[in-house]
Amino acid sequence: MAANTEVVVIGGGYAGVMAANRLTQRDDVTVTLVNPRPTFVERIRLHQLVGGSHGTVVDYRKVLADGVRLVVDTVTRIDAAERGVTLATGGTVGYDYLIYAVGSGSADPRVPGAGEFAYPIATLEESQRLRSVLDAAPATAAVTVVGAGPAGIETAAELAELGRTVTLVCGGALGPYLHPRGRRAIARRLAGLGVTVLDGPGTQVTAVTRDAVRLSDGRRVPSEVTIWTAGFGVPDLAARSGLSTDALGRLLTDETLTSVDDVRIVAAGDSAAPSDLPFRMGCQSAVQLGPQAAETVLSRIAGERPASIDVGFLGQCISLGRHVGVFQFSRRNDTAIRLYVGGRPGAKLKELVCRSTVWQLGYEARRPGARTWWAKDARRRQLLQANREAPAPAVERAT
Numbered sequence: 029m030a031a032n033t034e035v036v037v038i039g040g041g042y043a044g045v046m047a048a049n050r051l052t053q054r055d056d057v058t059v060t061l062v063n064p065r066p067t068f069v070e071r072i073r074l075h076q077l078v079g080g081s082h083g084t085v086v087d088y089r090k091v092l093a094d095g096v097r098l099v100v101d102t103v104t105r106i107d108a109a110e111r112g113v114t115l116a117t118g119g120t121v122g123y124d125y126l127i128y129a130v131g132s133g134s135a136d137p138r139v140p141g142a143g144e145f146a147y148p149i150a151t152l153e154e155s156q157r158l159r160s161v162l163d164a165a166p167a168t169a170a171v172t173v174v175g176a177g178p179a180g181i182e183t184a185a186e187l188a189e190l191g192r193t194v195t196l197v198c199g200g201a202l203g204p205y206l207h208p209r210g211r212r213a214i215a216r217r218l219a220g221l222g223v224t225v226l227d228g229p230g231t232q233v234t235a236v237t238r239d240a241v242r243l244s245d246g247r248r249v250p251s252e253v254t255i256w257t258a259g260f261g262v263p264d265l266a267a268r269s270g271l272s273t274d275a276l277g278r279l280l281t282d283e284t285l286t287s288v289d290d291v292r293i294v295a296a297g298d299s300a301a302p303s304d305l306p307f308r309m310g311c312q313s314a315v316q317l318g319p320q321a322a323e324t325v326l327s328r329i330a331g332e333r334p335a336s337i338d339v340g341f342l343g344q345c346i347s348l349g350r351h352v353g354v355f356q357f358s359r360r361n362d363t364a365i366r367l368y369v370g371g372r373p374g375a376k377l378k379e380l381v382c383r384s385t386v387w388q389l390g391y392e393a394r395r396p397g398a399r400t401w402w403a404k405d406a407r408r409r410q411l412l413q414a415n416r417e418a419p420a421p422a423v424e425r426a427t
């Protein structure tokens with residue numbers, strides 16, 4: 029009988045759950061998932077938790093295959109040489125293969141006062157804290173949302189719909205990803221909700237104080253509650269463990285998601301940087317990368333060569349309160365096109381996306397490997413080729 033293979037997955041988010049479920053295809057593979065919380069967090073609904081319109085916690089029994097052992101703990105170190113991970117509560121868990129899927133969180137704002145006076149919403153705990161702060165603030169309190177990516181736009185709209193006085197500080201363009209048509213639709217809806225949008229040059233935040241936000245053009249925006257949504261960072265576990273990462277701290281891998289340092293470590297989701305050309309952070313890429321990380325491990329166990337990844341995008345789906353949304357369509361390579369669906373149909377599509385994402389996790393739990401979800405994006409091959417052919421930067425050439 030073949031020996032049992034132990035696979036440890038670090039991180040029970042979209043990528044980690046998909047990976048763990050897919051691994052249960054083989055009876056001779058033991059799968060352990062390590063995650064700090066006993067429940068799955070729907071991060072894409074965190075702005076709804078802040079606004080009180082939806083919960084964000086899902087029982088792992090709904091989304092995780094029965095065969096996966098869940099260890100509620102935090103990995104503090106990966107020991108690649110010994111093939112083990114150290115847990116915060118003490119002890120280690122050994123592995124034959126490791127999947128690194130620790131996701132993302134708030135970026136270090138690096139703006140004076142932001143760490144002290146602004147509230148991030150990238151994790152469950154941060155969103156719960158912000159909710160308490162908003163509940164305690166007067167209904168008329170000036171709320172400033174910093175960052176005009178999807179999380180910022182969604183949070184601003186959610187709170188404005190509740191009657192809050194909201195200013196959205198973009199630090200540049202409103203929704204930089206969007207096609208101008210989609211952007212105009214969002215701007216119209218935000219205006220309809222009474223959100224003051226400060227966009228364009230001069231709107232970078234340079235300082236946050238207890239009662240205001242200072243902009244690069246010198247303006248002072250009064251703010252009793254400042255919400256920080258500008259950018260995601262990643263946990264530093266890989267770097268702390270001596271593994272190669274990109275500048276942000278994502279684990280550097282090849283096109284099979286295998287660490288450039290160690291063939292037994294594979295990455296997926298927001299914390300992966302395949303070929304140093306990472307995808308836009310999002311659950312859209314995470315649910316595709318998770319199973320493909322698992323496929324890489326399964327191929328190695330079977331003595332086969334792992335396949336290169338394929339990730340295809342559909343677009344970006346943004347809720348604008350509970351009744352309106354914008355589904356901005358894109359090419360498969362994640363560049364926005366003219367086409368979008370707005371209004372109520374846009375809101376319905378967004379809700380469908382949120383539900384179907386959780387459904388996908390459960391489907392993979394019940395029928396691991398029954399379907400591949402990803403699409404081919406030929407442009408990535410061209411991009412990789414161009415990267416290989418590009419001359420090395422001067423500093424590297426000199427050394």
Ligand SMILES: Cc1cc2nc3c(=O)[nH]c(=O)nc-3n(C[C@H](O)[C@H](O)[C@H](O)COP(=O)(O)OP(=O)(O)OC[C@H]3O[C@@H](n4cnc5c(N)ncnc54)[C@H](O)[C@@H]3O)c2cc1C
Nearest residue numbers: 039041042043071072103130131132297298310311312314
């Ligand atoms: C308000 C908001 C709205 C969003 N809306 C969208 C959207 O509409 N569409 C979209 O595509 N994306 C959206 N995103 C982004 C999306 O949520 C993330 O990109 C996605 O969750 C990434 O999935 P992941 O599996 O890589 O990581 P995560 O979902 O972050 O999961 C990582 C898991 O790893 C755990 N972990 C971290 N460190 C350790 C450790 N040391 N040991 C053990 N476990 C660890 C974490 O606690 C977490 O449970 C939104 C995010 C926010 C905050």
